[in-house]
Amino acid sequence: MQNKWKLATQTIHAGHQKNSEGALVSPLCQSATFVFDNAEQGGARFSGDEKGYVYTRLGNPTTAELERKMAVLEGSEDAVAMASGMAAVSSALLANLKQGDHLVASKAVYGCTFSLMTGQLAKFGIQVTLVDFNDHHAICAAIKPETKVLFCETPVNPHLDVFDLSAIADIAKRYSLISIVDNTFMTPLLQRPISHGIDIVVHSATKYLNGHGDVIAGVVCASKAQMEVIKYEILKDFGGVISPHDAWLILRGLKTLDVRLERHCDNAEKVAQFLDMHPLVSKVYYPGLDYHDGHGLVGTQMKRAGGVIAFELNASLEQAILFVNRLSLIAIAVSLGDAETLIQHPASMTHSPYSLDERAEAGISDSLLRISVGLESVEDIIEDLNQALASIDYYRTELIAEIEHTIE
Known part of the structure; x- marks a missing residue:
């Protein structure tokens, strides 16, 4: 049985x-x-x-x-x-x-x-x-x-x-x-x-x-x-x-893996869609998005696309660091699969054993970030990402103003 x-x-x-x-x-x-x-x-x-x-x-x-x-x-x-x-x-x-x-x-x-x-x-x-x-x-x-x-x-x-x-x-x-x-x-x-x-x-x-x-x-x-x-x-x-x-x-x-994975996947799909539509995000890597090269294997080889998302910011390394540091709900930590949503910077953290050339060959850029989407309310996760992304716009506005003032 x-x-x-x-x-x-x-x-x-x-x-x-x-x-x-x-x-x-x-x-x-x-x-x-x-x-x-x-x-x-x-x-x-x-x-x-x-x-x-x-x-x-x-x-x-x-x-x-x-x-x-x-x-x-x-x-x-x-x-x-x-x-x-x-x-x-x-x-x-x-x-x-x-x-x-x-x-x-x-x-x-x-x-x-x-x-x-x-x-x-x-x-x-x-x-x-x-x-x-x-x-x-x-x-x-x-x-x-x-x-x-x-x-x-x-x-x-x-x-x-x-x-x-x-x-x-x-x-x-x-x-x-x-x-x-x-x-x-x-x-x-x-x-x-x-x-x-x-x-x-x-x-x-x-x-x-x-x-x-x-x-x-x-x-x-x-x-x-x-x-x-x-x-x-x-x-x-x-x-x-x-x-x-x-x-x-x-x-x-x-014992709770099945119910946890359902929530991880549900949340990740919504977070990926939010990031995909944001003008400050240049690319989202998530098999659940229909343009991802591996999307055709979701539903066949893979039951769902999982709870991990990677994305590139349309920003400098300094601005990417500013974004990460402005997050309040999302914890800056390596690992994945926890109840908490975690974010990390692969180039300087989990994939730091790679040399600069090896990272380039593997497609790991300085602006790449990885999120393990947790079990919190997805609205709270998205709001935290949204307010941190707004800090990049604010930073850019302040920088432009400072440059213009210097020129004057």
Whole structure:
């Protein structure tokens, strides 16, 4: 029966197992280690001959429930929860790359993912080529005999490019590659990459999955074979282990994911329309707008366009900073998927690991801003944006007046 439940129902019920006390809410197993009945049992669990918990770095009942739930939601055989989104990204890559291998990735990704790929992986002798994943010929042209993995985000952080997952999966299968997709912006309720043929899905669970801005965590979803390597080789030895309390908080947050996403998407659509019509906004990047290049994938690959918007101001960097500083309701902070609406300046914040030339190549300008639209009344969000945009007009008027006075 559970397999027939809708995803909204699964966010609440999937993975939950009845406990001996009959508690409705899953117990938090805040324990580092587990006691064996005898020495023989301890040896059997370490060898894998007997199932059971040994040490929380190798597994924990609370974490296991989160992993079962995420596997159901993403439609994967298994899942592994980790201490951060970057632990998830790095584990998925390290499980499938070794010295001498080659990775092809989209040229715009989260700043720390970019830093990992272009900086840290080079220390292990792993080559990386960055290309536009909307250009399928460019992807194929970048593939070498040593290539092992294709990696992308969709929508892309920060400018919301959308990639065709079925096409990327087809390329990966044609060349016998592993495909990895960061699904953080969408969550499995809006997009399920595995159903389009993608091999591995990663999440920063810090964002929408938790939804309350009080947890740092990540999740990887894939086949049991992939999860065995990631959990018992990469995670065990590198140690990016999620705490049981954080896993418990994400389980709690997931129960409201469906209703939160509906509000995030509703609000984002209205905010995007407001920004699109404002004369001081030169461009809005949001798949929900009908002129966006990826709009055709909304309603097919993506259930809705999500809650994140990027936009360019028709203003100088100084004026853009003035605009951000004049916001009162909207918080200046990185991250996304929280109840609060957040704004950040990618070039100087999340994507600061990029050089000036790399930012230009990735399409990240100095006037680009990214908003994670929250759960507040959308009228209040728009009013805050409107009054801050008015400050740019005021600034320009004052500057013109000052120039004219100087000339006189």
